[in-house]
Amino acid sequence: MSQENIPSEDSGDTPPTWLAANWFVERRGEQVRKLEEVAALVKQQTTGATDDVSGDLLNDFSEALKGIEVVVRKFGDLNRRYRPADDDEIRSLSERLDSIISMFSLRTVVENSRRLDIDDQQLNEHNSQLVDHNSRLDDRSSRLVDHASRLEDHNSQFDHQDSRLVLLERWRDGSVSFQLPADIPLMEMPPKPAVFYGRDELVESIVERLCSNDNCHIPVLGPGGIGKTTLAAAVINDERIAAKFGANRFFVNCEKVTNCDELAGKIAPGLHLHPNTNPRQAVSAHLASFKCAFLVLDNAETLLDSEDRDAVENWPGTVAQNSHVSVMITMRGTNPPGPVRWADICRLPLPPLSLSSTRQIWPDTTSSIDDNLDTLLGMLDGMPLAVRLMATVDPAATPSQLIQWYEEEKTSLLGINGDTHLTSLEVSIRLSLNSRIMVKHPEAVNMLPILCILPDGMLRSSITDAFTSMSSPKTNSLILERSGLAIREKDRIRCLAPVREFILQNHSPMPLYLADIRLFFMQITDQVGKLGHKRSAEAIEQLCAEFANITSILKHFWIERSTVDIALDSRTALTEATIQLSEFSIFFTFGDCSDLLRRSAQQLDVEGDHANAAKCIKTLGHHLESRYEYSHALERFEEARTRYRRIGDRHGAAQCTQSIGNVLHRQKKNADAFSSLQEARTEFSALGDRLGTAQSSKRIGEVLYSQARYPEATVSLREARSEFQASRDPIGAPQSAKVLGSAKTSTGMPVPA
Structure with missing residues (x-):
């Protein structure tokens, strides 16, 4: 320090x-x-x-x-x-x-x-x-x-x-100086149908209407499987629609959508709208901002069948009010949402396709074709979904094989490709059957199986007379139309064949209403007795119009008769109606009663009514003869004659012998025909049946005339004319006189006035 x-x-x-x-x-x-x-x-x-x-x-x-x-x-x-x-x-x-x-x-x-x-x-x-x-x-x-x-x-x-x-x-937003191709849509769309026939004119009319108007609203209505979605896909993919609306084409599948917010929510992502906005207001406002827009709501019946129906009906109406937004809706039934002013171009439901159109669809779907294709397509009744599903059941199966499978398994055959309404016919039908409107109207459900027995449906004017035990039958028929289970064709309401097959296979008709409908149609067969009188034309018109329905009703009755006990008077009425309808069919060469007659003869044999069974077989022979199936006709006449002889009915046997002679004459087997007819005339004469004798004599004269044995023919024809006059037959005598005149002219003899 x-x-x-x-x-x-x-x-x-x-x-x-x-x-x-x-x-x-x-x-x-x-x-x-x-x-x-x-x-x-x-x-x-x-x-x-x-x-x-x-x-x-x-x-x-x-x-x-x-x-x-x-x-x-x-x-x-x-x-x-x-x-x-x-x-x-x-x-x-x-x-x-x-x-x-x-x-x-x-x-x-x-x-x-x-x-x-x-x-x-x-x-x-x-x-x-x-x-x-x-x-x-x-x-x-x-x-x-x-x-x-x-x-x-x-x-x-x-x-x-x-x-x-x-x-x-x-x-x-206008921030680029160029535009993308106008036909690129903002939302996913169905492809243009690869197979599309029978609706070209309708598509043309719809496209023309949409392109020529700033605002146009098109309803596409009809039953399930009739081709509504396919039609909408064809329209929205049309080049002219793409040119006009460009990217502003929106195709929304409403299946499984249950309220209006869900519907708007399906559209909002395609418009890139903010997720926190009110979807209904945002979508409506955004669509209104476009120069033009085209909105398609497919399968809208799901929405309209929900508890939110009022809101669902109002919102499309709000969208459609915009002068630049066009709307197309596809839905089952007959009534589109009310607040929209729909164009009249498609106000009626889509009809089934014609046979010629379904013929075009078939080869584009499968290569298997044979002579029974038209029969198969007729069984599908012009329903495009049924035709497409049938064609894809088995590409190697012929139409003949598919007919056999379909008769055995019915509509279940048309559900093996999937479990949606586009891949299964049964799923499609159940969607309509389980709709809210059907659940709310059980009497409409009860009417449906009855209507499904009638292939040609029922005159709307006859519904009240046919369903005498049902309250509000006209209302119930309208419910069936609105559900898409029935269609209206002119003045009739009917169900398509695949729908009929499914309903009858899964739902039994109520006995009360079934009795009403049987009585109604069996009474029409009584019109056969009016033929030849003043109201013949009216009777013929009614019988022809209802022939298929009467045949189906009688056939259904015979099937039930084989399983349950039916009262004697009902059995008698059914047998008489069957014979009357068959005689009308034979006389006018109209319709086909062969299956009905075979089924009735079989059941009558089971019941022990051999006389009426023989009569049905004999009538079947006449039916086959009228269709020029002579060999089969001879077999039936010979079978009937054997039955008549077995039960001791000489008159019935003589009629069969006479019919055999007639067929042999048509086959130009004149020697055999002459022998049979002589046997028949002898038997009728012995029985005192002057009309039968006259008919046999007339036929013998015709055989002799065809053999150029004119003198003998003249003698036989004179006898026939005398017998017809004695029996006061208004037709036989003039016919005999006509043939007699021809015979005399051929021999140079004078013809009496």
């Missing part, structure tokens, strides 16, 4: 000795305080040190501090005089402290150097670890670069899609 500022006695200063001592003590006290601070630092830095140098340094420093404390206490006593020896003692302690501080500084430098060496060693170790880590990072970076390259390749594949949406948005 420096001593230059310490006052001494030799100096010129004259302060008292005790003041000099106090000054010295104060100065040394200050140094001691500094040393105490240094000591605290030294203790902190050397805490935990174990080397000898650090320990000795601390010991010396401690002893020096103790010496200083003694000196301080000594000089702190004011009654003690200052002595020079004391100054030496202080100087000695000061030098000792200087030495300790120097040693401490050196020790600090050495220790710091040692610590730096350790830090350098640790740093080198860390650097080595970092080098290894960097090497591994380089490997990972290389792999990441490879991944990034592959991701870039993938992203490039989707860039055109992202850019398409971006460009659409920019084009909509």
Whole structure:
């Protein structure tokens, strides 16, 4: 420590000795305080040190501090005089402290150097670890670069899609100077139908109406499977529609949509609307912002059949109010939503396809064709869905095989391709059958199986007379139309054949209503007795119009008769109606009663009514003869004659013999015909049947005339004319006279007036 500022006695200063001592003590006290601070630092830095140098340094420093404390206490006593020896003692302690501080500084430098060496060693170790880590990072970076390259390749594949949406948005906002192709829609659409026949004129009319008007609303109505969705797809994909509406064409499948918000929610994503907006308001406003737009709501009956019907009806009405938005709706039934002013071009439900159209569909779907194709297509009744499903049941199966399978399994055969309304006919029918309107009207459900027995449906004007036991039959018929289970054709209501097959297979008619409908149609067969009278034309017209229905009703009755006990009067009425209808069919060569007659003969045999069974077989022979099936007709006449002879009915047997002679004459087997007819005439004469005798004589005369045996023919024909006149037959006598005149002309004899 420096001593230059310490006052001494030799100096010129004259302060008292005790003041000099106090000054010295104060100065040394200050140094001691500094040393105490240094000591605290030294203790902190050397805490935990174990080397000898650090320990000795601390010991010396401690002893020096103790010496200083003694000196301080000594000089702190004011009654003690200052002595020079004391100054030496202080100087000695000061030098000792200087030495300790120097040693401490050196020790600090050495220790710091040692610590730096350790830090350098640790740093080198860390650097080595970092080098290894960097090497591994380089490997990972290389792999990441490879991944990034592959991701870039993938992203490039989707860039055109992202850019398409971006460009659409920019084009909509007017921020690009060009436009995308106008026919790129904003929403996914069904493809243009690959197979489409029978509706070309209707598509043309719809497209023309849409293109020539700023605002046009088209309803496409009809039963399930009739081709409504296909028609809508054909319209929205038409080039002229794409040219006018461009990207603003929206096709929305409403299947499984149960309320208006869900409907608007299906449209909103295609318009890129914010998900938190009110979908109804946003979609309506956005559509209104377009220069023109075309919205198609497919399968809308699901929506209209929901509890939200009021809102569903109002919202399309709101959209349709825009002068630049056109709407097309496809739905089952007959009544589109009310608030929209629908165009009259499609107000009537779509009709079934014609046979010629379904013929065109078939080869485009399958290559299997044979002579029974028209029969198969007739069984499908022009329903496009049924035709398409039937064609895909088995591509290798012929129409003849498919007819056999369909007769065995009915509509279940048309459900093997899937379980949706577009892939299964039964699913499609059940959708209509389980609709809310059908559930709310159980009497309409009860009317349906009755209507399904009638292939030609029922005159709307006759519904009340036919369903005498049903309340509100006209209302129930309207319900069936609105559900899409029945269609209206001119003045009739009927169900398509596939629907009839499904309903009759799964739902039994109510006995009360079945009795009503049987009575109604069986009474029509009584019109056969009016033929030849004043109202013959009216009777013929009614019988022809209802022939298929009467045949179906009678056939259904015969089937039921084979399973349940029926009252005698009902059985008698059924047998008489069957014979009457068959005689009408034979006389006018109208319709086909062969299956009805075979079924009735079989059941009558089971019941033991052999006389009427023989009569049905004989009538079947006449029916086959009228259809020029002579060989089969002969078999039936011979079978009937055998039956009549077995039960002892000579008259019935004679009639069969006469019929056999007639057929043989038609086959130009005149010798056999002459023999049979002579046998018949003999038998009729013996039985006293003048009309039968006259008929046989007339036929014999015709056979002789065809053999150019004119004199013999003249004799036989005169006998026939006399017998006809005696029996007052209004037809036989003139016919005999006509043939007689021809015979006389051939022989040169005068013909009497």
